[in-house]
Amino acid sequence: MTGDKYNAVEFEKDAPILVMERLCKSYELGTMELKVLRDIALTIKNGDYVAIMGPSGSGKSTLLNMIGCLDRPTSGDYWLGGQNVSLLDDDQLSLIRGARIGFIFQSFNLINQLNVVENIEVPMYYQGFSEHESAERAIELAKMVGLSDRLDHRPSELSGGQQQRVAIARALANDPLIILADEPTGNLDSESGSEILKILVDLHLQGKTLIVVTHDEGIAENAGRIVEIFDGRIKRQ
Amino acid sequence: MFIFRLKRTVRLGIKSLWMHKLRSTLTTLGIIFGVSSVIAMLAIGEGASRAAQEQIARLGSRNIIIKTVPPPEDKDVGSQNESMRVYGLTYLDAERFRNSITNVEVVVPSRHLVQQAWYRNRKVAIEVIGTVPWYPEISPIQVRFGRFLSSIDMHHKQGVCVIDENVVKELFVFDDPLNKDVKLEGDYYRVVGVVSPANLGEAATALESDRSKAKSQGANIGNIYIPLTTIKNRFGEISIQFGGGSGRSVERVELQEIIVKVGGMDEVLPTRDILETLLSRFHKKNDYQIVVPLELLKQAKQTQRLFSIVLGSIAAISLLVGGIGIMNIMLATVSERTREIGIRRALGARKRDIIMQFLSETLLLTFLGGVLGISLGSLVPFMVTRFGQMPTVITGISLVLAFGISGAVGVIFGIYPAYRAANMDPIESLRHE
Numbered sequence: 001m002t003g004d005k006y007n008a009v010e011f012e013k014d015a016p017i018l019v020m021e022r023l024c025k026s027y028e029l030g031t032m033e034l035k036v037l038r039d040i041a042l043t044i045k046n047g048d049y050v051a052i053m054g055p056s057g058s059g060k061s062t063l064l065n066m067i068g069c070l071d072r073p074t075s076g077d078y079w080l081g082g083q084n085v086s087l088l089d090d091d092q093l094s095l096i097r098g099a100r101i102g103f104i105f106q107s108f109n110l111i112n113q114l115n116v117v118e119n120i121e122v123p124m125y126y127q128g129f130s131e132h133e134s135a136e137r138a139i140e141l142a143k144m145v146g147l148s149d150r151l152d153h154r155p156s157e158l159s160g161g162q163q164q165r166v167a168i169a170r171a172l173a174n175d176p177l178i179i180l181a182d183e184p185t186g187n188l189d190s191e192s193g194s195e196i197l198k199i200l201v202d203l204h205l206q207g208k209t210l211i212v213v214t215h216d217e218g219i220a221e222n223a224g225r226i227v228e229i230f231d232g233r234i235k236r237q
Numbered sequence: 238m239f240i241f242r243l244k245r246t247v248r249l250g251i252k253s254l255w256m257h258k259l260r261s262t263l264t265t266l267g268i269i270f271g272v273s274s275v276i277a278m279l280a281i282g283e284g285a286s287r288a289a290q291e292q293i294a295r296l297g298s299r300n301i302i303i304k305t306v307p308p309p310e311d312k313d314v315g316s317q318n319e320s321m322r323v324y325g326l327t328y329l330d331a332e333r334f335r336n337s338i339t340n341v342e343v344v345v346p347s348r349h350l351v352q353q354a355w356y357r358n359r360k361v362a363i364e365v366i367g368t369v370p371w372y373p374e375i376s377p378i379q380v381r382f383g384r385f386l387s388s389i390d391m392h393h394k395q396g397v398c399v400i401d402e403n404v405v406k407e408l409f410v411f412d413d414p415l416n417k418d419v420k421l422e423g424d425y426y427r428v429v430g431v432v433s434p435a436n437l438g439e440a441a442t443a444l445e446s447d448r449s450k451a452k453s454q455g456a457n458i459g460n461i462y463i464p465l466t467t468i469k470n471r472f473g474e475i476s477i478q479f480g481g482g483s484g485r486s487v488e489r490v491e492l493q494e495i496i497v498k499v500g501g502m503d504e505v506l507p508t509r510d511i512l513e514t515l516l517s518r519f520h521k522k523n524d525y526q527i528v529v530p531l532e533l534l535k536q537a538k539q540t541q542r543l544f545s546i547v548l549g550s551i552a553a554i555s556l557l558v559g560g561i562g563i564m565n566i567m568l569a570t571v572s573e574r575t576r577e578i579g580i581r582r583a584l585g586a587r588k589r590d591i592i593m594q595f596l597s598e599t600l601l602l603t604f605l606g607g608v609l610g611i612s613l614g615s616l617v618p619f620m621v622t623r624f625g626q627m628p629t630v631i632t633g634i635s636l637v638l639a640f641g642i643s644g645a646v647g648v649i650f651g652i653y654p655a656y657r658a659a660n661m662d663p664i665e666s667l668r669h670e
Contacts, residue, residue: 065664068583070582070583070663070664070667071664090587090588091587091588091589094582094585094586094587094588094590095585095587097582097583097584097585098584098585098586099585103583103584105667109576109579109580109583109667110580111577111580111581112577113252113253113256114252122580122581122584123584123585125245126581126584126585126586126587126590127585128242131244131245170584174585
């Protein structure tokens with residue numbers, strides 16, 4: 001089973017690629033049931049640029065994990081690219097994560113012992129790309145984010161902005177349906193932060209679907225749509 | 238596709254191990270020592286067992302050796318009084334063996350004396366064996382030059398001898414020994430043949446009774462064979478020993494040894510019992526000893542088995558310790574790399590991908606340890622043979638075994654850390670600092 005299965009379907013612009021219906025997530029804390037997400041209904045179309053905002057503790061992170069297929073809902077349905085994620089097992093979840101989602105984290109989350117190209121290759125490796133194919137694409141992506149002269153550098157030899165650009169290239173590796181960025185500028189100074197934002201906007205303009213979780217009103221302004229979440233419910237969208 | 242994945246997994250493993258060179262080296266040491274102890278112990282055990290078996294086999298697995306020993310009850314009185322002690326095997330015994338036991342194929346009686354042998358002005362201590370022409374049938378010796386003793390030599394009690402190559406080396410440095418005369422206690426013996434050394438080694442020494450051991454410690458360098466009739470004629474059967482203390486002892490012994498060869502190995506033990514019965518009827522004194530090389534062989538094999546079990550357990554324990562060391566380090570590595578595991582899971586790694594990654598790292602460590610351990614372990618027996626004068630044999634099986642064990646240790650002790658890594662919650666591990 002490889003990513004081909006999940007990447008085979010092409011979606012037209014504005015096709016609904018992410019649909020959540022009556023999605024609930026609760027955790028058991030001893031005898032108490034903690035409802036983190038309640039009746040989430042959310043539809044995101046191909047090519048959208050969505051900002052998810054909300055105070056801490058609002059269930060924002062859980063929703064992010066849910067979208068990123070890192071967690072499964074307690075009840076309700078979640079369709080990603082026409083596939084009902086709620087029904088998948090752990091292996092299928094892993095594969096769909098690798099094929100459909102491109103993660104960008106606040107703290108970059110690069111693998112320290114790998115260089116720039118190898119870091120970008122990681123998602124392709126798990127989708128079963130050949131070595132030659134993935135290396136070629138990784139170099140291409142590194143050039144695209146402006147790191148052509150840093151190909152064999154380790155993350156520790158790069159600035160924060162450069163590391164986040166590697167992470168963006170890595171997120172694009174499998175040409176995912178959705179790029180999911182969690183506070184992408186949170187650990188950066190304003191200058192490199194705006195560089196990263198510019199790249200994200202460029203990606204949106206190229207037709208990529210972006211979901212950005214942020215506190216930053218500035219980022220939210222860039223987005224075509226803001227989803228506010230409060231106390232486990234979507235307050236405004 | 239699978240091969241491609243394997244290649245990259247292995248390369249990734251090497252990269253991760255390379256990041257912690259010292260840690261990886263120290264971890265591997267446990268396996269290195271474990272594997273090398275397996276190899277070394279098997280080699281030493283195998284060497285010892287082969288040497289023992291070879292020596293015993295040289296004594297002849299179808300032979301039964303009956304030796305004259307001084308009767309124990311005589312010992313107290315023996316050295317003090319002047320009277321002659323008469324004991325031991327006789328020509329009559331040999332005759333009885335030949336005539337009354339059907340299984341017996343060959344009976345070889347012999348007399349043994351330790352003497353000085355002279356050739357010109359050279360002198361060596363040798364063992365004189367007076368025996369019969371068919372002696373080579375029960376002994377590993379082979380004729381190199383000339384011939385062995387003949388029945389004509391026997392009949393005419395001729396002064397001829399056959400010497401072994403060790404004697405040739407010492408006595409005839411540059412001369413051709415054939416047809417030269419060797420002097421033994423005033424008489425000359427013409428050399429008619431040269432044989433290979435009997436070389437019974439330690440196994441034979443172990444069989445010798447105390448008396449003859451003491452004699453053979455007089456460093457006789459080889460054997461000289463003369464006809465049994467000649468030795469009886471020229472040396473007689475009475476020996477006078479000036480023993481320790483005041484007295485001297487006079488003894489009369491007809492034959493020091495009779496070796497009986499039977500038709501097959503399964504006849505050895507029954508024949509031994511018959512011989513025992515026969516001898517006990519005619520010998521009132523307990524003046525003989527029956528030695529069965531086949532039994533010694535069995536004993537040696539049993540001892541060997543015990544030895545192997547002990548050595549094997551030691552090696553197994555050291556491998557176990559090495560394996561636990563590896564597991565310990567891998568668990569530490571896994572918890573140290575929790576975040577990496579989270580990242581990989583988020584980027585599409587399945588549980589089995591994570592298992593493969595960590596298991597392959599463990600296997601790399603153990604295989605590396607296996608290879609180095611085999612090299613080190615092969616060096617140890619070499620040194621033991623070189624400096625310890627002990628035979629060692631490294632068998633192909635022991636190499637395969639050691640390598641297989643190191644692989645098994647890798648899998649057994651690597652699977653749990655890898656499993657732990659794979660079952661970490663991706664969300665939790667991504668948050669891990």
